[in-house]
Amino acid sequence: MKYRYSKIAFLVLFLFNSLWTLSQEEEVITKILENYEDYKETSLQDRRFTYSDLQPLIAKWEDHPAVDVRKVGESIEGRDLMLLSMGAGKTDVFLWSQMHGDESTATMAIFDLLNFLTDDSFSEEKKEILSELRLHFLPMLNPDGAEGFERRNALGIDVNRDALRLQSPEGKTLKRVRDSLEADFGFNLHDQSRYYNAEGSYHPATISFLAPAYNYEKDINEVRGNAMKVIVQMNEQLQTSIPGKIAKYNDDFEPRAFGDNIQKWGTSTILVESGGYPDDPEKQVIRKLNFSAILAALFSISDEDYLSADISDYQKIPENDSKLFDLKLTGLNYELLGENYILDLGINRAEVPAKAEKGFYYRSRIADQGDLSTNFGYETLDVSGYTLIPGKVHSEMMTNLEALANLDFQDLLSRGIAYVKVKDLKEDQDFTKYPIQIVGAKYQIPEKLEIGVNPTFFLEKGGELGYAIINGFVIKLDEEDLQIDNALILK
Known part of the structure; x- marks a missing residue:
């Protein structure tokens, strides 16, 4: 009986500490967002930009002592694929964007995050992220597609359906980087149709999430379960600013897709899809929402708050509809x-x-x-x-x-x-x-x-x-x- 009471007391204390920590993080993120304009990368003001527009930004980080910049591959047409890494932790978090050349919202948010993480402000709050995590950003995985603001690469294929054949240099680079890092968490950052709505609602699906399935049975192992738990906390953060405008992508297994395979290869993978928002054609509001959601995830992963999340809360997120x-x-x-x-x-x-x-x-x-x-x-x-x-x-x-x-x-x-x-x-x-x-x-x-x-x-x-x-x-x-x-x- 004594053991039973001790166990209950431990669980109550654990839940109390988890809720207190989560509340603290929400308060910190709210304060950070109040200063978002200080971190927003001003050279990216609309979503139609090209590889050449990013080069001055990449060059800026090459000279920064906290950021390691290295070439990890080339596109079909010979444009460099660059990886920007920072942080001293043992948990590797890999974020890649613009696998589709016309899906650039998260690319903008990545450079906002880099500005924030290297800024002198909120140094105490960021300490845990940068000491516990090693962050790796690969912006604009498909620079050839971005030249014409097109989905596919120069070969005319969807890079996100090349995880099996790996015939595109962009796909090969993505797999090689993931494997070399043995990344613990991966963020697959995309844009989706603005005509998606949250199921049963007139609200647009401004942000949609998915913890991709790694098999046809849609089993939930620890790797996929951890992705779901992180999404639960990202969802909680976004509900404070866009209640009802968050949905969940269909999780049917796609054997050719990178997200599904990266999940299968052992990286807890979170798909983020940026949809539509009223009067935001250049997705500047949604860019800030990406910044907010990813930041919430990094805090959650660094202090392992996600472990207290309930997977059933992931299942409660409404699915994407198209109405x-x-x-x-x-x-x-x-x-x-x-x-x-x-x-x-x-x-x-x-x-x-x-x-x-x-x-x-x-x-x-x-x-x-x-x-x-x-x-x-x-x-x-x-x-x-x-x-x-x-x-x-x-x-x-x-x-x-x-x-x-x-x-x-x-x-x-x-x-x-x-x-x-x-x-x-x-x-x-x-x-x-x-x-x-x-x-x-x-x-x-x-x-x-x-x-x-x-x-x-x-x-x-x-x-x-x-x-x-x-x-x-x-x-x-x-x-x-x-x-x-x-x-x-x-x-």
Whole structure:
């Protein structure tokens, strides 16, 4: 009986200490985040950057006494793959990003973390991380893909499906580094579609986690279990800033994937997927969330707080669903062949690389139509009672784009004109900041509303036009501000 009471007392004390330590860490991270702008790498302000943009940053760390920088491989096109290591601990933590060239959010966060870890502030709080852990960062594993902001490498393959054949130099490097470190923990840092939502919720899955399975049975051994426990604590940290916007990725075993295999090879692997967040196209908010979540994980691993986490809390994280649109219109009247129907429209805006300048523009499409009552939108507009009216073409053809500056767009839109024809359009002209679609002389305007069509039309109620939808953006016609992100130049 005496032993039994002693055991209970020990467990109570252990749980109390664990909760107290966790509370301390949350308080420290909150204070660190209040100073985040001091650590944010200012040379990376948007997510479309290339290998050459990172070189000055890599060079900066080569001269820092606390950071060991070494070349560990080359891409197919000969770009160096660099590993940046710091810390004096025996627990090796390996973080790699941009395995897919167009998934750069965590790369930005890695350089923010490096700035923080080498800064003089919070030195006492960081002491345990840097004394207990040896951190290894491999940013931009796929620099060839990053050149064109593309998912795949120069060979045209998905590096994350090359863990078995290991024919890409990028994949070979990743495996060689993992094996040489015999890393205890690995962070596989990605971006995912902004159209994922947390299952059963209108919230976007801003951050999704996964402790990948290492076999088809999805068994949980100590290695995978530890990854789950770390995720539990990362989730707890993020819930304080983005409650409800966290999900869990599907854990079906993929035998070709690196995350699944690295888990199998003995490294507790945490997949982090950066999704969407309202009004954050350059993912600067999500970048900070990556910084926060990874920092929480490093604190947890360094003092072994994760061991007190309950794996059942990992299972409670909702799964990713795919029921989000950029814009959802509900209750729209639509006339077809003399009959009237009620439709919801789901509209998505694809990012397209601009031809004439760095960056991108939006090309929208109808992603779904019908009863979309179980779907959600970043922006939702109830248009019950409104009828869809196709946009008309301006009667006058403009000679060139410069001539459009003289047009009264408020007047054109109020008359239901959505398109202006321009005679002289150059090949590299693909979008416009004017709130109207620009078309070439031969362009045929779609006659029917259907999936895949660019959403450009008007909404009429009581004989008056209330809204213009131009390239999937909403313009309220009784307001003076007619600005949209962009319309299209359609040849």
